[in-house]
Amino acid sequence: MDTLNRQEYALYAVAWAFVFALVPLLYLLQALSQGDSFSWHTVFQTWLGILPFLVLFLLHSGVAAPLFQKKKYPAYIAVTLMLLALFAVYCFSTGNRPPQPEPGMPPIGGPFGWGEDRPAPPDGRRPVTPEVMKVIMGVLVLAVNLGVKAMFNALRSEQKMQELRAENLGKQLEMLRYQINPHFFMNTLNNIHALVDIDPEKAKESIEEFSKLMRIVLYDGTAPTIPLARELDYMRHYVSLMRLRYPESVKIRLSFPEEAGGAEVPPLVMASFVENAFKHGISYEAASSIDVSIALENRQILFRCTNTVHGEAPSGGHGIGLANIRKRLELMYGDAYQLETGQEGGRFSVLLVIPEREAAV
Numbered sequence: 001m002d003t004l005n006r007q008e009y010a011l012y013a014v015a016w017a018f019v020f021a022l023v024p025l026l027y028l029l030q031a032l033s034q035g036d037s038f039s040w041h042t043v044f045q046t047w048l049g050i051l052p053f054l055v056l057f058l059l060h061s062g063v064a065a066p067l068f069q070k071k072k073y074p075a076y077i078a079v080t081l082m083l084l085a086l087f088a089v090y091c092f093s094t095g096n097r098p099p100q101p102e103p104g105m106p107p108i109g110g111p112f113g114w115g116e117d118r119p120a121p122p123d124g125r126r127p128v129t130p131e132v133m134k135v136i137m138g139v140l141v142l143a144v145n146l147g148v149k150a151m152f153n154a155l156r157s158e159q160k161m162q163e164l165r166a167e168n169l170g171k172q173l174e175m176l177r178y179q180i181n182p183h184f185f186m187n188t189l190n191n192i193h194a195l196v197d198i199d200p201e202k203a204k205e206s207i208e209e210f211s212k213l214m215r216i217v218l219y220d221g222t223a224p225t226i227p228l229a230r231e232l233d234y235m236r237h238y239v240s241l242m243r244l245r246y247p248e249s250v251k252i253r254l255s256f257p258e259e260a261g262g263a264e265v266p267p268l269v270m271a272s273f274v275e276n277a278f279k280h281g282i283s284y285e286a287a288s289s290i291d292v293s294i295a296l297e298n299r300q301i302l303f304r305c306t307n308t309v310h311g312e313a314p315s316g317g318h319g320i321g322l323a324n325i326r327k328r329l330e331l332m333y334g335d336a337y338q339l340e341t342g343q344e345g346g347r348f349s350v351l352l353v354i355p356e357r358e359a360a361v
Helices: 003-034 040-069 073-094 130-179 182-198 200-220 228-243 269-281 322-333
Strands: 251-255 289-297 300-308 338-344 347-355
Touching (some): 003 040, 003 130, 040 073, 182 200, 228 269, 228 289, 269 289, 269 347
Antiparallel strands (some): 289 300, 300 347, 338 347
């Protein structure tokens, strides 16, 4: 249980403790002002009258409110209406039962509206019955509970966003240290240098690719999400530069959607798997290939990357680390993502499924 959950439950506990503690205090003040004797029996009777509201609150908080948080609005409305209906049936079936005083003592009106029947208003309007008032109070209890849930959900979202920003910053630094490492710079610049005399136009294109790649790393790496189109650009630039290092016999196939729409992704997560495929899947002595595909289906982004494996498969490395990638995905999507890795038939594969996400505010 995280800190915000504990704070939320503590708030509920304090609020209900205050309600129950207020009952004897009000009865004591009434007894002192009217010269009557104080009766714990009446207090217990009043507490029994409050218990149905507590049960209604607990059922709403534990059963109905989570449906609202998961945006299952029809289910939330149905469950809430059912709870209110059961509560109303209970209220009307039990009627307006005032706290019963101890034998020999006069009835107590008390601060809760019980006592003799009240006269009708002089204009002839029908007064609101105690049963209806209880149902209205029940609705208010649920509204307050939902409001508190919404407040803590907003705090959780802000906390996750702050954690995500810190995680993205650490990822960017780690990317610059390990993924886009000095060897990559040196090899790429050497390849470009060799092209200057052989193919000047190709050298210019490679320098431009290199510049675009570094611009994405430096300026987009700390954002919570970036457009999918920007992530695709990064992978195209990276693959274009890596092709300079390998012969034509190395097969590199990319299958990207023509239109990315408004899809958003965490920056450089999919690119990390592509870089890992080059790191572990290419050999100069044996046939090698890398296949990368991205598709948009049913408001989900499907990323697949497979590569040949030469020697031992990478054990949990994956550049910035599979554990770190999972942590970032959990911060972003909770349980609404799928990440599977495995090796079969001399090929290592990655499947990542994440929901489309609007730009973070």
